[in-house]
Amino acid sequence: MHHQTKAASSLAPPPVSPLGLYVHWPFCKAKCPYCDFNSHVSNDIDADAFLAAYLTEMTYMADQLEQPASLSSIFFGGGTPSLMPAFVVEGIIDKAAAIFGFMPAIEISAEANPTSVEASKMLDFHHAGVNRISMGVQSLRDDTLAFLGREHSADEARKALTTVRTAFDNMSIDLMYATPNQTPADWHDELSTALALGLDHLSLYQLTIESGTHFYTRQRRGEVMALDDDHAATLFDITRMLTRDAGLPAYEISNHAKDGYECRHNLIYWQSGNWLGIGPGAHSRFTQQDHRIGISTRRSPAGWLAAIAKDGHATDTLVTDGKNDWAAEMLMMGLRLTSGLSLARLSAACGPYHNWLDIEGLRKCHDAGWLLVTPDITAINADTDIANLHIRASDAGAIRLNHILAELIL
Ligand SMILES: C[S@@+](CC[C@H](N)C(=O)[O-])C[C@H]1O[C@@H](n2cnc3c(N)ncnc32)[C@H](O)[C@@H]1O
Ligand code: SF4
CATH class of the missing domain: 3.20.20.70 (Aldolase class I)
Structure with missing residues (x-):
């Protein structure tokens, strides 16, 4: 069955x-x-x-x-x-x-x-x-x-x-x-x-x-x-x-x-969702109230087995990230998807965008043709409703994501 x-x-x-x-x-x-x-x-x-x-x-x-x-x-x-x-x-x-x-x-x-x-x-x-x-x-x-x-x-x-x-x-x-x-x-x-x-x-x-x-x-x-x-x-x-x-x-x-x-x-x-990882060196990441928890386990197979036998778990590191780190994670992961991500969804989870987004960097990446935005606008300026933009990497942007992220993340 x-x-x-x-x-x-x-x-x-x-x-x-x-x-x-x-x-x-x-x-x-x-x-x-x-x-x-x-x-x-x-x-x-x-x-x-x-x-x-x-x-x-x-x-x-x-x-x-x-x-x-x-x-x-x-x-x-x-x-x-x-x-x-x-x-x-x-x-x-x-x-x-x-x-x-x-x-x-x-x-x-x-x-x-x-x-x-x-x-x-x-x-x-x-x-x-x-x-x-x-x-x-x-x-x-x-x-x-x-x-x-x-x-x-x-x-x-x-x-x-x-x-x-x-x-x-x-x-x-x-x-x-x-x-x-x-x-x-x-x-x-x-x-x-x-x-x-x-x-x-x-x-x-x-x-x-x-x-x-x-x-x-x-x-x-x-x-x-x-x-x-x-x-x-x-x-x-x-x-x-x-x-x-x-x-x-x-x-x-x-x-x-x-x-x-x-x-x-x-x-x-x-999509920066929730997952649990088990086995040597596995990572878990999940949201708890306003925090993003990250757990990684012992990498060596023998060390992992021994830790579980002794303590019932093999946690090696545990981090509790706040909203700005979570926003950075969402940008980093979400821009890998060709469908991109919605800044409205990000703000709902991680708070006002001016805490984590470099607007000047966003403008530069858009001008360079590396980031495409919806609604489709010719330029990002003081009148742009940033909080409601959807952003995604163009084909030219997809091969320089690290550069884009360095521009975007505050
Ligand atoms: C864990 S392995 C997949 C399963 C299996 N062990 C295998 O090698 O067929 C994950 C995949 O990552 C890719 N990969 C691993 N190291 C890489 C590297 N240095 N550069 C590019 N791709 C890599 C390979 O295509 C590999 O299939
Ligand atoms: S060593 Fe080879 S077979 Fe093993 S995970 Fe890496 S790529 Fe796959």
Whole structure:
């Protein structure tokens, strides 16, 4: 029986506000040379101990909320969640249904690596209640996969996708682009091939060189590890154009979907909603009265397990942000969405805009064509009703969001 059915019949009270649950699985078969996620390689994983710790931490986190809330999404991320034993996934979903209750069309996503073994595991995950898969294909070209240090081939990824598709009607893949020497024609071909796979959602990430990774070390030694900004911007334009034409337009900087298939869980982040995170290094963020609470947990898997066994939780840091920090978060996250955000909604949550918004910066970004406003006005001046503007980044703005945010945030 599927959990959607279980959820609909559960006796949870009517939802107060939608809530997301993030579950971090911190293990991978090998560490990829570009990756700075909290992921570890280990041959010695006590899955029973992990399940018990996840359940304890879930109960603890639920108790931190002021009011009960039903879950609108669960996201198993990593690391490589497709390496989780299915009984761990099932145990977490069952406990979440019991503690929170599920909203009727709950989205339960899992990230998966594209190997044949993990693809057949996804069928067990489906049985456990997972209804959306995000597969880390990374490239449809073997030379790029080799450069990225991935263990699968393009052919293996395609076969895994076909297997998983038999059970899931909501599927996404991740691809990375802007690798060194990648030409516009290369990316045009690869993305066209990906769009022809008939998926519902695509996450298309420009390769970034993160400190502490093997690629970072190589870059410091003088090797060119990623495309320069100007060439990457050309590939970004191609990405926006091809995805739009194929009916999976960008709804966020790196995310593209058919209408109605936007990732529900990630939308909670970008709309600054409420979510609880469990597992090593997971983050939680939720609103409590006028404050925004942020909790992060111990990053090391052994340290996390030990803390939960000892204290019943593994909180590493806890912050209580006021309204101005919350406004900054909402601008930062909301401008990633192509639909942007309403300053009226922000003011309702975070108080008068002159406390957190730099009007001169807003004017500059609008004049430069990086920010589009509704109602559509030619210039922002003393007569503009700022509190009622809706703002969003143009395609030109989307590639310089950090610059825009530095202008906007007081
Ligand atoms: C946690 S991983 C996804 C699951 C799985 N472990 C995998 O690698 O297939 C999240 C995604 O972030 C992207 N990613 C990770 N490091 C990146 C980097 N340095 N630059 C761009 N994208 C990156 C990859 O596309 C990856 O699939
Ligand atoms: S990219 Fe994915 S598989 Fe590779 S180390 Fe990071 S989390 Fe693990």
